[in-house]
Amino acid sequence: MRELPFILRSGGRLAEWLLLGLLALFLLLPLIPLVLWSLAGHWPWPEVWPPQWSGKSWAYLFSTTGRAWEGLLNSWLVACLTLVFNLLLGVPAARTLAMRRFRGWGWLFGLFLAPLFVPFTVTVMGMHLWMSRWPGEFLFISVAIAHVLPTLPYFIAILWYQYRLLGGRLQEAARTLGASSWQIFRWVELPLLWPGLAMGSVLVVLISLSQYITTWVASGGTLLTLPLLMFPFASSGKASLVAVYSLWYMWPVLCLYLVYLWAAGRTSGK
């Protein structure tokens, strides 16, 4: 394949590298002070490197008060539940939206994307007033339900687009060969949808993991996910503690992402 130079002179290649490099630096540089803070004791200006190292924050994280594993498990359990809800609700919805046109299609599509542009604080305040009526016994489920709101729009949008790309010819061909709807879904659509489904799922998990206000409102502050544990420290300025919680939050996400890349790499041989 021929290359498509964006800037026609050869010096343009250097400029491209520079631009990308600067952007990468901008995005990745804040990681360095984060890691340093997690191990730092007193770290005054203008030291670039902490003069005093201390493992106290990590010790706190793993103590009973720090609730490292409890927070992690809660966060991920809720994220998985949210994903399940997204799959159950979102796949049929995206499929129908992509395959059929009916009266009110536009309105429905708008409804599904609405949480994206309604200021989230309104949704939260409304949810707050709405949800305080309930007994709130099924804690994980209520929180997962609350998490569906910020995640489902993205999921439906991504999947809808994938279905549109799919078109309807393959399914039609399968149908004329006598396949049932379920078989069509299982053997024709699913394998082709897989990349989009995977990406959508990862996004749902990421968004669910980062939710603070939603979890707080839906569980009344009783379900301690990692954001709930870490944000009081963020607002009380304990840099070292915020750093350890952030790193603890990030490592499983990185693992997930690596798994996703590996899976995507395997199926991209088309």
Added chain:
Amino acid sequence: MENNRAEKRFGWPWGVIPAALFFLVFFCGGLLQAIWFSFLPGGDGNRRIGWAYRELASPDFLHSLGVTVGMSALVALFSGVTGLAAAILLTRPARWRQKWYFLFQFPMALPHLLAAYLLSQMLWQSGWLSRLAYQLGWIEEMDQFPVLTQDEWGVGVLLAYAWKEIPFMILLLVPFLLRLQAQWEETARSLGASEGQTLRWVILPLFWPAWVGGMWIIFAFVLGAYEIPALMAGTFPGWVPVRAWQEYTMFGPERRAVAIAMNLVLLVVALLVGLLLLHLQRVWYGRGRRI
């Protein structure tokens, strides 16, 4: 279009029912409740319906609104343009670039509040960049480092949002661009189009709506988001979401209606902008998608 034949074969729109019901009950229910609440007469009875809105018609609030809308638009444009440039550069045929593009996705893994915190740690006058500057001999006193947070221009806020939204933009555009290039490059080339021409007349018009749509989503999101301006913006004139949250939590229960009213104003702004963009899109289609 090929889909037409398939459409009629696939039955009733049952598939959307569960999701639609869910949204109607939880989303619309909550929203309607909030809207209704904001119009309620005040607790002590001597305020009429809609008092919350009347209270918003002050120059103070309008100033805040102006700042919020302006900064949101700026964030959307900045992220949009930078994200687009990055996406184009990343979708070059060089395979290594496509493999490494996941690095540019890293900020998506973190919540917004953390992004605010991280960027604050970098950009404060006592932050990490300032310390580097000192070690490199560029500054001697903490004061000499430029003021980037809690400042009049909102630089810190812009950078923090950009840090999160540029990767989002890249995530949105890269698959799209890859696909477009794969589909159209050969065709355009065989018709004799040069590289620049392909870009301008084929690829750009096709993803223009997606790009503008992505920017609108960022705009609407930033309009209503609270965490980053709470941590990094100056005290006055405050951003509307920050003021709304303060009213909701700090000044007593009567002020909740005001908080919701403020946010509803933001919603209306986002909707108006969206409608405007839709209208412009239609006009543009009418003119044959020329750029």
Added chain:
Amino acid sequence: MRRKGGLVLGILLILVAVLLSACLPNAAAPEQQESGSASGAAAKGEAVLKLSWEEIVAAAKGSQVNLFMWGGDDGINRYIDEWVAPRVKEQYGITLKRYPMDASEFINKLLSEKQSGKHKGSMDVIWINGENFRNAKENGLLLGPIAPLLPNVQRYMDPERHDLKYDFGYPTEGYEVPWGRVQFVFAYDSAKVSDPPRTLEQLVEWVKKHPGKFTYPAPPDFTGSAFIRHVLIETAGGVEPFLKPFDERAMEPYGQAVWDVLNEMAPYLWRQGKSYPQSLAQLDQLYQNGEVWMTMGYDEARPSLRIAEGQFPPTTRTFVLEGGTLANSHYLAVPFNAPNPHGALTVINFLLSPEAQKKKMEQTYWGENMSLDLERLSPEDQEWVRRLDRGIATLPEEVLAKHRLPEIDGRYVEWLERKWLEKVGK
């Protein structure tokens, strides 16, 4: 086919809309709902209040108590989780679970729950004071009175004590009990500040001589609000005028004096007063990083604790104003819909025991002054308190006691906070 599908959908949507609208009028009539299920909560609460102490403790055995409190300090968190919880489990069989939440957040939550008639909430004990308490009490969000029931309150607290009866000038009526006492102090870096100011005038002078090295959190932050109260008292020459009931018109001249001073200082503050830290935490960060040279806050022992943790520079010391600084208490209370009121009362009583209060006062976890009356403790305990080392930066109790002012009515506080945003915050 196309039309039909749309028709069905439309009908379904209308049905749902009807459903929703049937639910909405409920929000309009909170009274009716309240009388239904909130009376359920009231009945349960009342029942607890009538029991004897032995019955309460017996009923609490083996249960779980949810304590909701501010979670931004790891020392306090560890005190509860590592020290209090195991002992409560051992002595009373209660499982204590701590949940981090700000007072304003859980007041909001309780309000919503009250409005929607939720009679079984999730919070048993809440950590509360000041405006939040007043809001909670006026809206009927608390269970009580609980003070008469608690043995440790009867034994170790003088019933006529000011902070037992009033919280920021508002009568508690026994609905909350004091957990700890704190006094406002200013902290400074003695390596950079050789002679700290002692009066407001001296502070203003100092700020002018060292531009950019001082600031205060923007009200309505709790600490920032306290700072401007000090300015108010200093400009008025004393706290007497404000011990009367709040009168907005009478306040005008006093208020003006405050705004004049603050506006005079503003150009010499951090960021030339164009922006203020949003919270004490941010101010502390600025202080830690050396951007400003002073910080402030309730809790006279906090700076010492921070030094020990390695966060504040070891040369940090504290000072109080000649005219005195505000001292107040913070409290524990029980919400109206606590799922386990028996356990709640048992735990609160334990937290007010000399054993727990002494541990709280030690620098290991918290370092804060106890809420019990010194004179009512045993002679050994009194000696223990007198000998306690409260940290290198903490002022001795005699100095603090001589420069102590009571808090003023919460309405003054709110008025000052609102006006600050108008007159100075711009």
